[in-house]
Amino acid sequence: MKIVALFPETDEGLDNQLLNTDKAIGLREFLKDSDHELVILKNGEEDLDKHLSDMDIVISAPFYPAYMTKERIEKAPNLKLAITAGVGSDHVDLDAASKHDVGVVEVTGSNTVSVAEHAVMDLLIVLRNFMEGHRQSVEGEWDLSKVGNQARELQNKTIGIFGFGRIGQLVAERLKPFNVTIQHYDPINQKDNENSKFVEFEELVKTSDAITIHAPLTPSTDNLFDEDVLSKMKKGSYLVNTARGKIVNTQALVDAVNSGQIQGYAGDVWYPQPAPADHPWRTMPRNGMTIHYSGMTLESQKRIEDGVKDILNRFFNNEAFQDKDVIVSSGKISSSSYTAK
Secondary structure, X not given: OEEEEEOOOOOOOOOOOOOXXXXXXXXXXXXXXXXXXXXXXXXXXXXXXXXXXXXXXXXXXXXXXXXXXXXXXXXXXXXXXXXXXXXXXXXXXXXXXXXXXXXXXXXXXXXXXXXXXXXXXXXXXXXXXXXXXXXXHHHOOOOHHHHHOOOOOOOOOEEEEEOOOHHHHHHHHHHHHHOOEEEEEOOOOOOOOOOOEEOOHHHHHHHOOEEEEOOOOOOOOOOOEOHHHHHHOOOOEEEEEOOOHHHEOHHXXXXXXXXXXXXXXXXXXXXXXXOOOOOXXXXXXXXXXXXXXXXXXXXXXXXXXXXXXXXXXXXXXXXXXXXHHEEEEOOEEXXXXXXXX
């Protein structure tokens, strides 16, 4: 079989990285004694298109995705499996994959701790006005009033969690010691737990001092945080997004931050990815943005490597995948995360 994998290009001296064109999560060594052909790509557009006609398996990470659109899937008659080296398979057209009987699997759980930690960090960064304090330290200023004017404590705030799956629940666990009120909305998980109370989406939006997003990108969540929803959030509230950039409307967010409706925004997800140099979130005031690396800790990368190898072994041996990893199978979307309304 022909396996095509897309990874970021290697930079000299970055020896710890597993998700790059050099280490390639150990796939060269893993496949060296097999009859399978491995092609490592560093460009997800032109390079990928050259291999559509005869590839059997495509592998890419959500933070550096091979966008498998309907058009590309139709040009890949041999494609049997799309593997997400991580979590989040929205870079694959799931309806087209279902129609053409292309399996879609991911390494569920590989990045949950990493992303949950990043989200808590982001909440602290925006509430404490870390961005301004850091800017002054770099640029040689010392204006305490300018930092303190917008620096707030996390305790006693109401934190809303949109999406209460594995990551959302870990975020709640990690926030509880900060003496906050935690509430969540999730179309699948509508139950209270020891750390968070379920509320309807409208209440979450209107009553939270800060919202952190942990939902997959689906037709229901695409562009959900648009001008209307952002306008209903508490004035001066905060928004964190470590899920998918396209859940938040790009220009509506810029306008909301500029007007002060949203006091601060942080996250690591963009649309498209990699984000262009002129993406307006790069220069938006009071943003704590990073590139998409919340799920790319060294520990997470090792779990991703092990998970991708497990998926390939099962596929080669005609064994069933772990249920938790399956997004599309036997011509239908089987993951509830991608079918919930």
